[in-house]
Structures are given as C-alpha cells and as structure tokens.
Amino acid sequence: MYTVIGTIRSRAARVIWLLEELGAPFDHIAAGPRSPEVLAHNPTGKVPVLLVEGTAITDSTAILHYLSDRHGALTHAPGTLDRAQQDSVTNFVLDELDAALWTAARHSFILPEAQRLPAIKDTLRWELAHSQTRLAERLGDAPFLAGGMMTVADIIATHCLLWCGLAKFPVNEPRLLAYVARMQARPAFARAMAR
Secondary structure, X not given: OEEEEOOOOOOHHHHHHHHHHHOOOEEEXXXXXXXXXXXXXXXXXXXXXXXXXXXXXXXXXXXHHHHHHHXXXXXXXXXXXXXXXXXXXXXXXXXXXXXXHHHHHHHHHHOOHHHOOOOHHHHHHHHHHHHHHHXXXXXXXXXXXXXXXXXXXXXXXXXXXXXXXXXXXXXXXXXXHXXXXXXXXXXXXXXXXXX
C-alpha cells in the first residue's frame, strides 16, 4: 500500500493521477508544504512524499519514475530508444515549463517579499510561450508526447500546462489545448482531481 502526502493543488496531483491510472490502491494525506506530516518524512518540507514500506520517496518526478518502473506501465522499458525519447521530453518539460512556473511561484508568494522580483514574470511569460511552441512541435500529430503511448511525461506536461492557466500564463497553442483536453477527459484524471 502506498501513502501520498501532499495536496491536490501541488505536484502531488501528478502522483495521485499516476496511481489512479495504475489502479493501485493508496492512502492520501492532504497535507501542505512544511506541515508536520510532511516534515516528518522530508526535512525540506516539500511535497509530494510517497511512503512505500516505511521508506519516504520525495520529488514528484522520482516518484513517477519509481511507480511506473515498478508497475511496468506508463513508461517505456529502460535502455530502449523509446525510453530515451520519453526521458528527453520529460526533461524538456521539467527544464522549460516546470522550472519557469516554479520561479514564477517563488516570486509571487513563496519567497520573502523583500526577495521577490515581480518583473521577472514578463521574462517568464515570454519563455513559457516560446517553450509551449517547441512542445507543440515535439507533440506534432501524436496522441502523446512519447508517441502512441501515454507516459509519465504526459502527466508532468499536462500538470504544467494546467498550472500555466492557474498562474495566468496563457496556453495558446491549439495542439496543446487539444492535448490537455484529451488528457483531462481521462477517467483517472477525473478521479485524481476529485480528491
């Protein structure tokens, strides 16, 4: 049995969605960053945390890779060219979308007010628009980012694209809008978000 610690309005949503896709049973503790429940397992206070047999795994991407590899689903086999392409697009999404969104969040409400640089958001807006165009090109006409099969890359990318909307960084690429709509229509996504 798995236990996921973190709110659905955080990167814990990625883990919960993956577990729903896998049909794996899990408990969910909807605790926020730096809460006692999180600090008990992750001294940085960051979410999500996945508890597996008494061991804490931190970082949403590490958790997604662990679970997909363990269950042999939503991933290509290690050592294959398909896995290399999957890892390539996963890292692109983390570097180009997730990192920019995290920087925006830090300069909006996470850092102490004296350390925030609100003007950075104009640069991030430009960067995210450019990255979305490149991601749409990578997607092309394929149903998923790594080709014909849904992978962890799709969970991370969908989460980031939805985060863009919440952070008021518009997604204007038609292929990405259609892609996000397809991903949101998945029953496992609906179950995850209902938490």
